[in-house]
Amino acid sequence: MRILYLISVFIHIICAVIWLGGMFSLILFFIPLRKEPYFLEVVHKLGEQFRFIGWIILPLLLITGLFNLIYRGFDFSFSSSYNKIIWLKIFLFLVIIVISAIHDFYIGPRATRTKDKKLLNYSRTIGRINFILAIIMVIIGIIIVRGL
Numbered sequence: 495m496r497i498l499y500l501i502s503v504f505i506h507i508i509c510a511v512i513w514l515g516g517m518f519s520l521i522l523f524f525i526p527l528r529k530e531p532y533f534l535e536v537v538h539k540l541g542e543q544f545r546f547i548g549w550i551i552l553p554l555l556l557i558t559g560l561f562n563l564i565y566r567g568f569d570f571s572f573s574s575s576y577n578k579i580i581w582l583k584i585f586l587f588l589v590i591i592v593i594s595a596i597h598d599f600y601i602g603p604r605a606t607r608t609k610d611k612k613l614l615n616y617s618r619t620i621g622r623i624n625f626i627l628a629i630i631m632v633i634i635g636i637i638i639v640r641g642l
């Protein structure tokens with residue numbers, strides 16, 4: 495069982511790295527190119543690739559996260575502030591799923607196809623919120639392992 499747990503933590507961390515790495519790359523390497531004429535076309539293509547990988551990564555994060563919780567003896571109660579922090583992580587994960595779905599399947603593709611300013615702004619805002627949530631997920635992960 496211990497070896498399965500270690501593999502699960504490994505997959506969890508690699509998935510978090512890929513997911514956050516994708517976001518960091520977008521912010522650090524592609525957003526600075528936003529004045530280029532080809533920008534929206536590249537973002538559209540990158541978005542499709544990111545969406546494909548993202549929707550493999552997110553279920554993996556959930557499965558390995560739940561496995562890690564069970565291994566750690568989490569009883570799914572609200573009995574302590576430690577447990578409440580874990581529930582916060584699960585709740586934020588659901589928020590990420592909902593806003594990612596809206597962004598990836600509805601607003602994002604339409605925004606880059608139509609170049610509509612309003613949709614592009616919505617897309618950007620959702621991307622930013624998702625990025626902040628991803629950072630909070632890492633912080634909560636650190637707290638789960640080490641306590642407050």
Ligand code: HEM
Pocket residue numbers: 503506507510513555556558559560562563566583584587590628631632635636637638639
């Ligand atoms: C966007 C989604 C997520 C991200 C970016 C993320 C990120 C991380 C990171 C970076 C760690 C390692 C912390 C460390 O070792 O110090 C971690 C640990 C952990 N995460 Fe997540 N996580 C996500 C989703 C979830 C979900 C959905 C669950 C539960 C259902 C979960 C449960 C856990 C648990 C239990 C640990 C501790 C693992 C251990 O035993 O070492 N995570 N998370």
